[in-house]
Amino acid sequence: MNPSAPLAFALLASLAATALLALLLRTRAAWHADRELLRETFDGASIGMAVADPAGRYIRVNQAMCDFTGYSEAELLKRCYQDITHPDDLDENLRGRARVLGQDEHRFQQEKRYIRKDGQVVWALMVVSPVLDKDGRVTSTLGQMLNIDYQKRVEHDLRTLSAHQKKLIEDERTHIAREIHDDLGQRLTALKLDISLLRLGFGHNPELLRLAESMGGLLDDTMETVRRISSNLRPAALDLGLAAALEWLAEDLELRSGICCRLDIGNEDIELDEDRATVVFRVVQESLTNVVRHAEASEVEIALRSAETHLSLHIQDNGRGFNPKTPSPSRGFGLLSMEERVRALGGNLRLDSAPGAGVSLSIFIPLLDAAPT
Structure with missing residues (x-):
């Protein structure tokens, strides 16, 4: 054996170790650089950003989040997102975040209200996404808040x-x-x-x-x-009450179009103030106009009910229906007008339809004054 071989092997091993050490040092430096970049990106972002554990407790927040909520970083790290979420938006937030934690969704988005430290209510567009470990398990969530x-x-x-x-x-x-x-x-x-x-x-x-x-x-x-x-x-019938006005609309529909219109207002006498009565009348009027123009229906059912706290109206036809996700200029402005009228009274409107399944429209209006959101 050549006496110089062990020396050569030792030299090669030394060079390999040196190269490996250099690679490790470069990798470590690159990792630290990437980590520093991510930290700077997180801390310097112009939108609010927060990392929360599965229970919702904040474990990291950036300065924009502090500015948005009015709390210092130390104060936020003692709180959870539930503490600063408006009560009316909390249920939707809880359900959406649970889907992200369960990995049923890759992202959850919500327009929600936050309660600042000074008590002011502010709106943000919030996007929540999961943070995964090397095994693909959710360890926390990243929330991004755009001030709207x-x-x-x-x-x-x-x-x-x-x-x-x-x-x-x-x-x-x-x-x-x-x-x-x-x-x-x-x-x-x-x-x-x-x-x-x-x-x-x-x-x-x-x-x-x-x-x-x-x-x-x-x-x-x-x-x-x-x-x-x-x-x-x-219609002069409105002066006689909402029930009389709706009966007039139903009779007028049958007379003009031949479409059978069944009106169900129960056995109770529904008395409303003029603003609410007018909105309900206009919603029914616009809906019946749409039935005549678009639905190709032979029957329409109108049901009106009054509870202690709210009024509900349901209109259903047996026409051809349509896909609500498909834009339709002929329906768009009429539906928008109805939605705005109902929303102005603190209520909400829901429309369901599918091709061949007719159209179902429902509104709910509080009987006590409520400010629209």
Whole structure:
């Protein structure tokens, strides 16, 4: 054996060890660099970021999260997300985060309200995603909070303005309808009486009699047109109560379209203030208009119920239905108008449909004043 072989092997082993050590040092340096980059990215992010354990306790937060909530880092690390979540948004948050922890979802998103340290309620778009260990188990969650409070306040102001404008329009429609009914209606009635007197006074003159008959027919058509315009602006039946107004809508639908309309208002006398009664009436009116235009239905059912705290309305047709996820300009604005009317009273609207399954529309309106969110 060559006496220099052991020395060569030793030299090679030394070089290999040196190379491996250098590789380990570079890997460690790269790992530290990546970790530092992630730390700087987390801490310096312009949106709120927080890591929470499975129970929801914060274990790391960035400065943007502190600024958003008004708490210091030390204060947040003594709390859990449940402590600063608005009670009305907590259930949805709990359910969504449970799905992420159970790995049923890779991400959960929610528009939610936070309660700041000073008591102010602020809105954020929150996205929660899981943090996994090397075995793929969820060890914690990462939450990212984008401040949308300004957008939400603008949205609220626009809805308030929209509700106010609709109220002004309804008031003006009511005023015009009553002017038409009281003033123009009386004048047309007087003219009809004059024509009747003409028939009596000049019945011996065939030419004048034919003219009076023609005038009478034209006047009857005009009075019917005036009645229809007045009813469309605001049906006189609303002055008799919501039940009477809905009965008028149902009868008018059957008369105009031949569609069978069944109205179920129970055995109780439902009394509502004018704002709520008008909203329910307009929702039913818009829904029946959509049935005539789009549904190709032969039957419609309307059910109205009043509980101690809220009013519910359900409208179901047996028409062709549609896919609610498919945009439809012909329905979009009508549905949006209904939603805004209901939301302005603190209520909510739900629409369900599928091709061939008809359309089901339900609204729930609190009977006590509630501010829309």
